[in-house]
Structures are given as structure tokens and as C-alpha cells.
Amino acid sequence: MTRFTILILFILFSIKASASYILIPMDAEGQKEHLKAYGITYWVLEKQQKIKWLLNYRGGSFLMPDSPEIQKECQIRGVSFEVISDSKTEQILTEISSPSKNMDAVVLEKAPKIAVYSPKGNLPWDDAVTMVLTYAEIPYEVIYDEEVLSDQLILYDWLHLHHEDFTGQYGKFYRAYRSAPWYIEEKANAEALAAKLGYNKVSEAKLDVAKKIRDYVIGGGFMFAMCSATDSFDIALSAEGVDICEPMFDGDPSEPNYQSKIDYSKTFAFTEYILERSPMVYEFSSIDMTEKRRIAKESDYFTLMDYSAKWDPIPTMLCQNHTALVKGFMGQTTSFDPDEIKANVLVMGENKSNGEARYIHGIKGKGFFTFYGGHDPEDYQHRVGDAKTELALHPNSPGYRLILNNVLFPAAKKKKQKT
Numbered sequence: 001m002t003r004f005t006i007l008i009l010f011i012l013f014s015i016k017a018s019a020s021y022i023l024i025p026m027d028a029e030g031q032k033e034h035l036k037a038y039g040i041t042y043w044v045l046e047k048q049q050k051i052k053w054l055l056n057y058r059g060g061s062f063l064m065p066d067s068p069e070i071q072k073e074c075q076i077r078g079v080s081f082e083v084i085s086d087s088k089t090e091q092i093l094t095e096i097s098s099p100s101k102n103m104d105a106v107v108l109e110k111a112p113k114i115a116v117y118s119p120k121g122n123l124p125w126d127d128a129v130t131m132v133l134t135y136a137e138i139p140y141e142v143i144y145d146e147e148v149l150s151d152q153l154i155l156y157d158w159l160h161l162h163h164e165d166f167t168g169q170y171g172k173f174y175r176a177y178r179s180a181p182w183y184i185e186e187k188a189n190a191e192a193l194a195a196k197l198g199y200n201k202v203s204e205a206k207l208d209v210a211k212k213i214r215d216y217v218i219g220g221g222f223m224f225a226m227c228s229a230t231d232s233f234d235i236a237l238s239a240e241g242v243d244i245c246e247p248m249f250d251g252d253p254s255e256p257n258y259q260s261k262i263d264y265s266k267t268f269a270f271t272e273y274i275l276e277r278s279p280m281v282y283e284f285s286s287i288d289m290t291e292k293r294r295i296a297k298e299s300d301y302f303t304l305m306d307y308s309a310k311w312d313p314i315p316t317m318l319c320q321n322h323t324a325l326v327k328g329f330m331g332q333t334t335s336f337d338p339d340e341i342k343a344n345v346l347v348m349g350e351n352k353s354n355g356e357a358r359y360i361h362g363i364k365g366k367g368f369f370t371f372y373g374g375h376d377p378e379d380y381q382h383r384v385g386d387a388k389t390e391l392a393l394h395p396n397s398p399g400y401r402l403i404l405n406n407v408l409f410p411a412a413k414k415k416k417q418k419t
Contacts, residue, residue: 020065020084020089021065021084021085021089022063022064022065022067022074022081022082022084023061023062023063023081023082023083023092024037024040024061024062024063024064024074024080024082025058025059025081026058026059026060027058027059027061027322028322028323028396030059030061030080030082031059031322031396032078032080033080033395033396034395034396034401035132035135035136035391035394035395035396035397035400035404036078036079036135036136037079038404038407038408039077039136039137039138040062040074040077040079041064041108042111042138042407042408043137044064045108045109045110045111045411046111048110049064049065050109051063051064051108052064052105052107052108053106053107053317053320053408053412054092054096054103054104055105055106055309055313055316055320056103056104056309057092057095057096057103059321059322060317060320060321060322060405062108063092063105066083071083077137078395093105099310102306102310103309104309104310104316106317106412106413107413108408108412108413109411109412109413110411112156112158112410112411113155113156113158114133114138114140114141114157114158114160114407115141115143115156115159116129116140116141116143116159116160117144117148117159117164117213118130118142118143118144118162118164119144119162119186120144122162126162127162127163127226128375128376128377128389128403129160129162129226129403130160130162131376131388131389131391132391132400132404133407135391135392136404138407140160141156143156144193145193145194145206146193146197148212148213149205149208149209153212153216153221154219157221157222157410158221158222158223158406158407158409158410159213159222159223160223160225160226161213161223161224161225161226161229161230162229163227163229163375164228164229164233165206165228166206166210166229166232166233166236167203167206167235167236167239167244167245167284168201168202168204168205168245168250169245169246169249169279169284170186170202170249171332172276172283172332173282174279175279175280175281176282178248201245201250201251202250203243203250206236207236207237210233210236210237211240213233214268216367217268217364218365218367219365220367221367222368222409222410223367223368223370224372224407225369225370225372226331226372226375226403227332227333227373227375228284228331228332230336230371230372231284231336232284232333233268234269235267235275235284235285235287237267238262238263238267239261239275240266242255242258242262243258244258246277246279249279258275259275262275267342268345268362268371269341269345269360269362269369269371270336270341270342271340271342272339272340273285273287273337282332283332284333287333287336287337287340288332288334288336288337288373289335289336289337289354290331290332290334290335292337292356293334293335293354293356295328295351295354299353300328300329300351300380302325302326302328302335302350302351302358303324303325303326303349303350303351303352304319304326304348304349305319305346305347305348305349313412314361314409315346315348317405317408317409317412318348318361318405318409319349319402319405320401320405321398321401322398323398325398326349326358326377326398327377327398328374329376329377329378329379329380329381329382330374330375330380331375334356334373334374335351335354335357335373335374336356336357336358336360336373337356338350341360346360346361346362347359348360356373357373358373358374359372359402368409370406372402372403374399376389377397377399377400378400
């Protein structure tokens with residue numbers, strides 16, 4: 001072997017040894033495209049490559065094998081990355097594993113298959129989750145009542161509930177929009193679909209859909225919901241067998257004294273709430289804090305809880321961010337009354353000054369659920385007909401990062417929670 005050949009082999013070996021991993025930093029200073037970074041991570045998982053999610057290290061960074069293909073994809077999508085050596089990687093992992101550091105490395109094993117429960121005609125920007133999935137270039141499939149009732153949920157690892165009304169009251173939009181063409185059309189479409197599926201009422205169809213989703217979670221599924229899908233889902237389950245709809249919604253009166261017939265044992269997250277009887281009030285129950293809020297837009301922020309990465313990896317994963325303070329935003333269901341949240345449900349984000357929970361998580365059977373109050377993290381008071389949010393203007397949105405944490409959560413190799 002010539003000296004030249006030995007030199008070439010040495011150089012190639014040195015390059016390989018010194019540049020073996022890609023670190024995608026997720027701190028405020030190191031990442032210019034936080035949201036698209038999740039898309040890169042998902043894309044690498046789709047190629048059957050494992051990734052380490054470095055909890056609490058530089059904002060929840062991602063560590064993956066180095067390759068020219070991944071580097072090129074990061075450059076195309078505008079995602080900041082660092083090529084680091086084996087020795088630097090080992091140094092980082094050693095630091096993370098230290099008992100004195102509130103950090104951990106969680107292995108992400110495969111790209112979860114994602115479903116969004118939403119009416120088929122809705123555009124991606126009608127919902128924050130579909131909007132951020134589209135922006136991050138994470139693929140998803142839209143399903144609705146027919147697919148859920150025909151047991152197709154088992155095909156998916158992660159399910160998002162579009163801001164749906166599972167109670168059959170058409171979002172409680174009656175007072176303001178009952179004469180609007182879109183309301184009339186959506187009501188007619190819902191009634192036609194319910195009839196097609198063999199139901200006399202939309203509320204009956206939605207209850208069965210909610211029960212299928214409940215069973216999906218109990219069986220090991222991951223469910224995420226925002227805005228009105230959170231409380232209306234629980235209300236529908238708790239009102240099984242009880243008519244809580246007024247005549248303009250289902251054609252006949254509600255049951256007398258229906259509040260006393262609500263079964264809180266059937267819910268995921270909420271308990272002891274009082275239902276809003278009036279069809280003229282844009283509210284489902286006392287769960288939501290929208291009308292109880294006494295806080296100015298300028299000071300409306302909520303704080304993410306700090307968990308032990310090594311002992312409580314699940315809530316730590318779901319709270320990864322480059323800031324612990326997240327800008328607030330409203331929705332039909334803006335936030336949750338902490339007095340009406342079950343004791344076994346984690347409050348992961350709260351506005352302490354207003355006494356409200358914004359971001360909660362729990363276990364149901366073998367599965368998990370996360371409820372996130374509000375409609376759009378970058379549109380403070382989203383109204384019907386408002387222009388869509390351009391996420392290219394908010395590539396580092398902490399509020400949207402929380403959604404994407406949940407998207408990646410099913411990819412993680414699970415560790416048993418210790419507290």
C-alpha cells in the first residue's frame with residue numbers, strides 16, 4: 001500500500017469519525033425554522049432511521065445520523081443544523097445522562113401514521129393542526145364519521161379532533177349565525193350524513209363517533225384535541241342516553257333536569273361541570289373560561305410546567321420548547337377551569353394570574369390524550385371569516401411547537417412514567 005493510498009484512507013476515516021451526526025438545535029438562538037425542524041425529523045423517521053430527541057437540551061434538539069441527503073433536505077427547508085463528530089456526540093450524551101442534569105435522550109423509532117378527524121370540505125387553514133402539519137410537510141389523512149364508525153381508526157397511530165361539536169348543537173353558533181348560508185349548509189350536511197349512517201339525529205351519530213374514539217384511545221391510541229373538540233367530546237360521553245339538545249338542533253325538546261343525569265365517570269378530563277342550557281349562549285358548559293377571563297391581550301401568556309426529564313419523560317416531551325412562556329390565544333373553548341379537571345389529569349400549561357389551565361394531558365386505558373385550549377396560537381381572537389394565518393411569518397411559534405410535540409410523541413420508545 002502506497003503512502004498516498006494510506007493518506008487518502010486516513011483522510012476518509014478522519015472525515016467519517018469527525019462528522020458522524022447531525023444535531024438539529026431547537027433553542028431560540030440556534031434554530032431559524034422550529035416548525036419545519038419537526039418535518040425534517042418526521043421525514044428521517046419515514047426512512048426507517050432512529051433519532052434521539054434530546055429532552056431539555058437546547059430546547060429539545062434532535063440528534064440523527066449524518067448523511068448528505070439529510071443535510072440537503074435541511075438546506076432546502078431552511079432548517080438550521082450542525083454536523084458534529086462522534087466525540088462531540090458522546091460528550092453531549094454523557095452530559096445529558098448525568099444525574100445532575102434535568103435532561104434525557106428519548107429514542108424516536110418510527111413515523112406515526114396521522115389522521116385528522118374533520119369534515120372533508122374543510123381547507124387546511126380551517127384548523128391549527130392541519131395548518132402546521134401542512135407547513136411542516138408532515139403527511140396526514142382526513143377521516144370523518146364514516147371512517148370512524150367503520151373502525152378505520154386502528155389504521156392510525158395519532159388522531160387529531162378538528163374543532164368539532166360532538167354534542168350535536170352545531171357549535172352553539174345558533175344565535176349569531178343561524179341565518180348565515182354556511183351555517184344552514186353545514187347543518188343540512190350533518191343531518192344528511194347522520195341519516196345516511198342510519199341515525200335519526202346528529203347528536204346520536206356524534207355520540208357513537210365519540211365512543212369509537214374513546215375505544216381507540218383505551219386500546220392504545222394517541223388523541224389530540226383543540227378548542228371546542230375538547231369539552232364537547234367529554235360532554236357527549238357524559239350525556240350518553242340523555243337528550244341535552246333544544247328543538248332547533250334536533251327537532252324535539254331537551255330532557256327535563258338533564259343536568260342531574262350527566263355521568264362524569266364517562267369523561268376523559270373533566271368533572272362536575274354545569275351545562276349551558278340556552279341555545280342563545282355561545283358556550284357548552286362551565287368548563288371553558290372564555291367568559292370568565294379578566295386579562296388583557298398584551299399580558300395574556302401561559303407558563304409551561306417543568307418536569308423531570310428522567311422520571312417524567314412523557315410530559316417533558318410534550319412541553320419541549322425554546323421558552324417556558326407561551327403567548328395566549330382564544331377560541332370557542334379558550335381554556336379550562338382547573339376546578340373541573342379530574343385529579344389524575346396533568347395540567348402542563350397554565351395562566352396563573354387568571355387561574356386557568358391551557359394545556360392538559362392524561363392516560364385513558366392503554367392510550368393517551370392531550371387537550372389544548374384555543375383555536376390558533378398565532379391568531380389571538382380568531383373569528384368566522386378571518387384570513388388564514390401565514391405560518392411562514394411565525395416559523396418559531398412556541399404555541400405551534402406544542403402541537404408538533406404531540407405529533408412526534410407516538411414515535412417515542414415509551415418509558416414507564418415514574419411519578
